[in-house]
Amino acid sequence: MAGRGGWSGETTKGPAFAALDLGTNNCRLLVARPTASGFRVIDAFSRVVRLGEGLAQSGRLGEDAIQRTLDALRVCAQKIRRRAVVRSRNVATDACRRASNCEDFLGRVRSETGIDLEIITSGEEARLALAGCLPLLQGGEPRAFVFDIGGGSTELIWIDLGGDDNGGGPRILGTYSLPVGVVNVAERHGCDRIGAKAYERLVREIESMLVDFEADHRIRDEIDLGAVQMLGTSGTVTTLASISQGLPRYDRALVDGSFLERDAVLAINARLADSSHAERVDMPCIGRDRADLVVAGAAILDAIWRTWPVGRLRVADRGLREGILLNLMSERRTPCSAAVN
Numbered sequence: 001m002a003g004r005g006g007w008s009g010e011t012t013k014g015p016a017f018a019a020l021d022l023g024t025n026n027c028r029l030l031v032a033r034p035t036a037s038g039f040r041v042i043d044a045f046s047r048v049v050r051l052g053e054g055l056a057q058s059g060r061l062g063e064d065a066i067q068r069t070l071d072a073l074r075v076c077a078q079k080i081r082r083r084a085v086v087r088s089r090n091v092a093t094d095a096c097r098r099a100s101n102c103e104d105f106l107g108r109v110r111s112e113t114g115i116d117l118e119i120i121t122s123g124e125e126a127r128l129a130l131a132g133c134l135p136l137l138q139g140g141e142p143r144a145f146v147f148d149i150g151g152g153s154t155e156l157i158w159i160d161l162g163g164d165d166n167g168g169g170p171r172i173l174g175t176y177s178l179p180v181g182v183v184n185v186a187e188r189h190g191c192d193r194i195g196a197k198a199y200e201r202l203v204r205e206i207e208s209m210l211v212d213f214e215a216d217h218r219i220r221d222e223i224d225l226g227a228v229q230m231l232g233t234s235g236t237v238t239t240l241a242s243i244s245q246g247l248p249r250y251d252r253a254l255v256d257g258s259f260l261e262r263d264a265v266l267a268i269n270a271r272l273a274d275s276s277h278a279e280r281v282d283m284p285c286i287g288r289d290r291a292d293l294v295v296a297g298a299a300i301l302d303a304i305w306r307t308w309p310v311g312r313l314r315v316a317d318r319g320l321r322e323g324i325l326l327n328l329m330s331e332r333r334t335p336c337s338a339a340v341n
Contacts, residue, residue: 016042018080018088019324020073022117024052024095024151024183025293026235027072030321031083034329043079047072048289052095052152056184061099066108073113080115089324092117093125094152094181122177125320126155132322133233134170136257136314137161141229143222144170145308148319149234149300151183156210156304158217176213180206180300182236182293191292192277199273199299206303219308230308232260233316235290236297241315242285243268250285256317262305265313269298 014033021028031043049069054062080088096102096119106117120128129148137144137159146157158174189202214220222228241255244264272280272295280291305313 015086016083017325017328018083018085018090019321019328020076020080020088020090020115020117021321021324022049022051022069022073022090022092022096024055024093024153024181025050026151027051027069027076028321029076029079030325031079031085032325039325039329043083045072045076045079047075050151050183052098052181052183054187055095055099055152056187059099060101061095061105066105070109070112073109073115077113077115087328089328090115090117091120091125091128091320091324093120093320094122094150094177097122098152122153122155123175126157126175126177127172128323128327129155129233129319130157130159130170130172130323131326132319132324133231133316136231136316136318137170137229139229141227143219143228144231145219145228145310146231146233147304149232149236149297150181152179152181154178154181154300154304156213158213158219174213174217178206178209178300180209182296182300185296185299186293189296191295193275194273194295196270196274199270199295202299203302203306206300207306210303210307214307223308223310228308228310229314230310230312231314231316232301233319234297236294236301237313237315238317239285239290239294240265240268240298240301243283248284252317255315258315260313260315262309262311262313266302266305269295269302272298 016031016033018029018031025048027047027049029045030041032039032041049072051061051065051069053065109115109117130146133146142162144159144161148155156176156178157172160171160173238255241258241260242250244260245254277291280286280294281288286294
C-alpha cells in the first residue's frame with residue numbers, strides 16, 4: 001500500500017528520509033521516499049530492546065538494556081547511511097523521559113553510533129502518533145478517541161475531526177499520558193498466569209487512573225450519542241487483531257486498518273490472563289518477545305474500553321514514525337540536515 005503512511009517496495013527517485021522511534025520496549029526505524037500522495041517505505045527495522053527494563057524500580061537505565069539498545073541503534077545508523085538519508089528525526093520517549101541517567105545514555109548513543117536522539121514530550125508523542133494514524137480516522141463520527149499503549153506509558157488523545165471554524169482540519173481537544181505501559185505493568189504484576197481475580201484487580205486499578213480525563217472531557221456522553229470512533233496503535237492491538245483473525249503469523253496487510261469487536265476481544269483477553277507464560281509463547285503472533293507483555297497490554301485496553309465503551313476499535317500498525325516522516329517531507333523545501341554524524 002502506498003500513499004499517506006504507505007508501505008511498499010523500492011523506489012529509486014527522490015531523497016530518502018528516516019524516522020527513528022526509541023521506546024521503552026522497542027527500537028524502530030522507517031526509511032522512506034516521498035511520493036505524490038505521501039511516501040513509500042524503502043527500509044525498516046524493529047527490535048525489542050527493553051530499554052526500560054527495571055527502570056520503575058531503580059529510576060535508571062540498566063547497563064544490559066543500554067547495550068542491547070546501542071546494538072540496535074548501530075543497525076539503524078548503518079541503514080540510514082546506506083540509504084543516503086538526507087534528513088531524519090530520531091526520537092526517544094518515556095524511558096528516556098524518566099531515567100535519571102538519560103543524559104549519559106544520550107552521550108553514549110551519539111559517540112558510539114553517530115545518532116542524536118531527541119527526547120520528546122508526551123504531548124508531542126501524541127501529536128505525531130495522531131499525524132501518522134489520521135488516514136484511518138474516516139467515517140461519519142465527528143469525534144475520535146485514539147490511544148497508543150507503549151512500554152512505559154499510554155498516550156490518550158481526544159479529537160474533534162470537524163476541526164475549527166475555519167476548516168483547519170482535526171483539532172485535539174485533550175491529551176493524557178497514562179503512566180502505565182506494558183513493561184512497567186508486567187514487571188510489577190509478573191508475567192506468568194495471572195488468573196481472573198488478579199487480572200480484574202489490575203484492570204480496575206488502571207481504570208481508576210482514567211476517571212479524571214473522563215470527567216474533564218465527558219467522552220461517554222458523546223459515545224452515548226454514537227458520535228465517537230476509536231483507534232488504537234500499539235503492539236497490543238495489532239497482536240490482538242492477529243489472534244482475532246486466527247492468523248498463523250503476523251501480516252501487516254491484514255491487520256493495519258482492520259477492526260476489533262469489543263466483546264470478542266474481551267473474551268481473548270480473559271483467555272490470555274488465564275494462560276501461562278509458556279502457553280502464550282506457543283500462541284501464533286505472540287511468541288517469546290510478547291508473551292510476558294501481552295496480558296499487561298490487554299489489561300490496559302480493557303480499562304480503556306470499560307471507561308469508553310465504543311463497540312469496535314480500528315487497528316493501526318502505524319503511528320509515531322509515520323507522523324515524523326510526513327512532517328519531515330512537508331518541510332523538505334527547508335535546508336536538509338545530516339541524518340547521522
